[in-house]
Amino acid sequence: MRRTARALQAGLLALALAALAVPAAINAAPAFIAPPSPPAPVIPAAQLPPASLAPMGVAASPKADAAQPDPARLAALLNPILASDAGSLTGQVLDAATGAVLYDRRATAAAVPASNLKLFTAVSALKNLGADTRLQTSVLRGSEPGTLVLRAGGDVLLGAGDSAPGAVNGHAGLTSLAQQTVAALGGSASGGVRLLLDDSVFTGAALNPEWDTGDVTAGEIAPVFPLATNSAMPDLKGGSRPQDSALAAAQLFASILGKLGVPVQGAVGRVAAGDPAATEQLAAVASATVAEQVAYMLQNSDNFLAEVLARLAATGQQRPGSSADATAVTLATVKSLGVDVTGLTLADSSGLAMANQVSAAQFAQLVKLIVTGDDANIRRAIDGFPVAGLSGTLESRYDTAETAAGSGLVRAKTGTLNVVKTLSGFVLDADGRLLVFSFMGNNFSGGSAVAQPLLDQAAATLAGCGCR
Structure with a gap:
């Protein structure tokens, strides 16, 4: 059972027992005694059973004092997974709190991002239109x-x-x-x-x-x-x-x-x-x-909606609503937010174009901006990250022995083209440290399906790793 699920079930059980305690005490009074009716007890709000589950938020509750993974130990686990000769794999892992680089595999090399590009579109739409x-x-x-x-x-x-x-x-x-x-x-x-x-x-x-x-x-x-x-x-x-x-x-x-x-x-x-x-x-x-x-677009990797939102972001900046204006505004927006755009090429807003070029380091910076930045509009993109094994484009993944550790914990945007597979998101490690990551697979001779289990296993490794 997942850690978050166990904690949630325990909390719900405690709330339910607390709520049941009041009617149980009342029913214990003898039925034939009819004293003056006392005032109805006021149940503290915290003891009332919840009407619905709360949203998951960033991941669960990152521990402020959790130890940072050791880069050498992390590399020892990730390198064997990403050392495939079937294609080119790049990646980066950052500590979300400090921005420290914990893992780097040719992370500044530009690659075709596929639908991971929608993360850039999401930030532009939220920033320029308002959440x-x-x-x-x-x-x-x-x-x-x-x-x-x-x-x-x-x-x-x-x-x-x-x-x-x-x-x-x-x-x-x-x-x-x-x-x-x-x-x-x-x-x-x-x-x-x-x-x-x-x-x-x-x-x-x-x-x-x-x-x-x-x-x-x-x-x-x-x-x-x-x-x-x-x-x-x-x-x-x-x-x-x-x-x-x-x-x-x-x-x-x-x-x-x-x-x-x-x-x-x-x-x-x-x-x-x-x-x-x-x-x-x-x-x-x-x-x-x-x-x-935006959340719907990310969860479902909706190409049409991504292109529309990007063009609307351009009009929100008093630019014409063309595809070129959309990519220009997206690029200017992320640059203004502190993302290093050196070598970054945007040919569209959905990730379908093979001419797009983005590095794993740039995606890691962008995800960190989303999950730890102080812009309330941009932080709303968190809701759109699919949850491994549970929702969106990750719903049917993370069901193997190699990837199960990431189920329910990894939250990431997927990307798929014929020879491209990408995965960028965030996860709490076993010690409660929040990590952001981007793993990109390009030029896979056997097609994108060959790369998928490698990327999923790499992200699952982060979830299961204390690595100290």
Whole structure:
């Protein structure tokens, strides 16, 4: 049983017993005695059974006085794991509290990061947009009579139905937006309306030229627009992703309006450049917070959402919303936060591009910034790190004898391309010392699957190691 699980179970049992003690004492009184009713006892809040489990936080509770691992002993354990001749493996382990380098294997060598790159995107989005910001999708009265404008605000996790306040994907729903619109029109549009789409918040090409056409064809990514349902994933299993997710969402919205008694006349068009701006808002729905969307993006390694959030971060800095602006703002942001960007190359924001170049040392610096930095917005990225064996892209890993020590303890972002496997995150070691790490595998002749167990075993070794 995991240490954190044992501690949690013990705490819950103590709380439950404390809560049961009160009714047990009351029931012990003889039933035939009827003294004046005493005041109801006040149970201290700390003794009440919890209504829900608390979030895990950084990992558990790092011990301030825990001993730092000895670098020589750590190297003796990690080097045999990472000395594979099937590909190139680099890595770095830092002490989270002091920043001391505890392990270094060609850590400054640039490598293809795959989806580990989303950690850079997460920091940029949280810093430039704000963790608690919500993205608004609205309907405005158009400048021409009988015209409505559906204005995109960057929410690509819209649902088709009613808004679902407890969800991230589907937090805002097109049906709820349509219902508000119909109510605002008050029957004045029963004869029909014309619907225009305003998705002008983004500029530039919707497809990054650095992406392999095979990845686009396979549905790993779709053309990037600031409006979509379900992160531009296909409606049906086995279906293809929409090539214009904003127009597809607008067409769906038109269909919903029709079902609610406001037919849309003609095809949905786009607001033309130079048209008078629509200003009277009729209806609006708001997304989950940026922090919640970032966590969803990291947990699910959502390529489309990563690209959208990065472009929104650029617009948050009054830059155009192109892919190039997104990477430029990300680079400038992490540099301003103290990450050494020497040799760092960003070709996209999701990690699909093979032209991306990041070192393990840069990832280790970034993870340390997230888990120990003083920026409250950036620290919200902690929620997005998958937990080994339990959640996100690590849910089905850490189930072997070599990796079991990391199950429930390792929290890390994964990355996978054909010949690339990466893993960057943080973990408490056996003595309670918080460590941050990045392990990167490139050019694996047998494919990324060959590298995965090596990276997982290295991270699990950190979890099981006191190494003093």
